[in-house]
Amino acid sequence: MNAPALLTSTEENYLKAVFALAQPRIGTNALADRVQTKASSATDMIQRLAEKGLVEYERYRGVGLTPSGRVAAAAVIRRHRLWEVFLAEKLGFGWHEVHDLAEELEHVQSPELIRRLDAFLDTPSYDPHGDPIPRADGTWPTAAGIRLDQVPVGQSFAVAGAADRTDELLDYLHRVGMVPGTEWTLSEIVPFDGTRTVQTRSGRTLDLSALAARHVLVQPHESQTPNA
Amino acid sequence: MNAPALLTSTEENYLKAVFALAQPRIGTNALADRVQTKASSATDMIQRLAEKGLVEYERYRGVGLTPSGRVAAAAVIRRHRLWEVFLAEKLGFGWHEVHDLAEELEHVQSPELIRRLDAFLDTPSYDPHGDPIPRADGTWPTAAGIRLDQVPVGQSFAVAGAADRTDELLDYLHRVGMVPGTEWTLSEIVPFDGTRTVQTRSGRTLDLSALAARHVLVQPHESQTPNA
DNA sequence: CTTTATTTTTAGATTTGTCTAAATTTGAAT
């Protein structure tokens, strides 16, 4: 329960992999695959992380995260996803290009840097892929609903919120009338680029890019078959 | 003359140190001091860099950079100083805080990242300390004059240009009338914070912060003693 | 309940970058 010792980049990468794959435990081979190494190397590394109290490990039984391992993993993921937002929103990289770069940037050790980066980006809750960004305290944003890009065609829903607080997004959603509380139905998903067409009960339609759809949180309704 | 092989962070740090200290050669001890290591380690590293053709090394005689070493060093320094500009201008770090962080960020390997970062920052020519940023092609910005913060009290000068192209700086200089071709005399340097007071021949005075003074390039006049 | 196949772990070696301590070389002083 003392201050979290500094981890090497390699240790951080293993932690992330365990976090991603352990439900609740993951084997050495799968882990080695994930971090691009061999099973024997993974065993070595895991034993070190176990000594540091970050994973719980039993020989031949796989690994899982301890509570403090979960906190450490969230910190790394937070750094990773904030850098992804920076790369996409500020430098104009495509959402598919940002992962590898963030993989390097995430290991720069400085709480103050991350605090300021977070503020500079307007404290986003989701990265360019739509994945949640852990908060500074290690908690995860629980979607006030599900993301619009995960809603099936035909589903009706109410807008619950926006995935981040940038003026650009909020202005845009306000301008097109997609504000919390409003009711819509998803009528089409364009296969080519994932554009969503939604419409109000009064018949007004609106096209939203896949990116925009990832940033809109909605509360789906019971079902489109009105019974009861 | 083939593509420059990827260097490790450590190799890059040694290269920077040789660049900074070799005029034209530097000894093992001084180099070791600079990179926070021991002379024996420096010897090892230098021999590796010599094999890669980046430094010219003769036993017991010290090291200097080869032409391709100079190019590689410029690339590292370019990355370092661009990150410094980012940290200071975008994240609001003080100019004294940016060095150590840039030291880590500079080793992220991606030409495209640096290209985009450079554009995002409006292609600055000087970092927050006033040091020149090598261009993408490895050439160095030769000051159209000297920086105003290096002018002694009493000196007259003509404004030659601005150290970078950000709208903020250019707008500001335009607004206060400090545009290329105008004539001024430096009448005071405030010891506390380095603020410069300058005045026109007609007597108008203007206070410039130390930061602003670092970003103004001037052409000093012969002398303040009017003879001939 | 054996046998076999898969997964996991150990053992020993390698690379990068470092260290201490001992051996060399250089250059300066007498």
Add this chain to the structure above:
DNA sequence: ATTCAAATTTAGACAAATCTAAAAATAAAG
């Protein structure tokens, strides 16, 4: 020209992270 001190290099060891190849444990199949 010797001697001496400072700078530099070698030698040998170590820690982190990895690998290959061999050994051990588990799980699956008959």
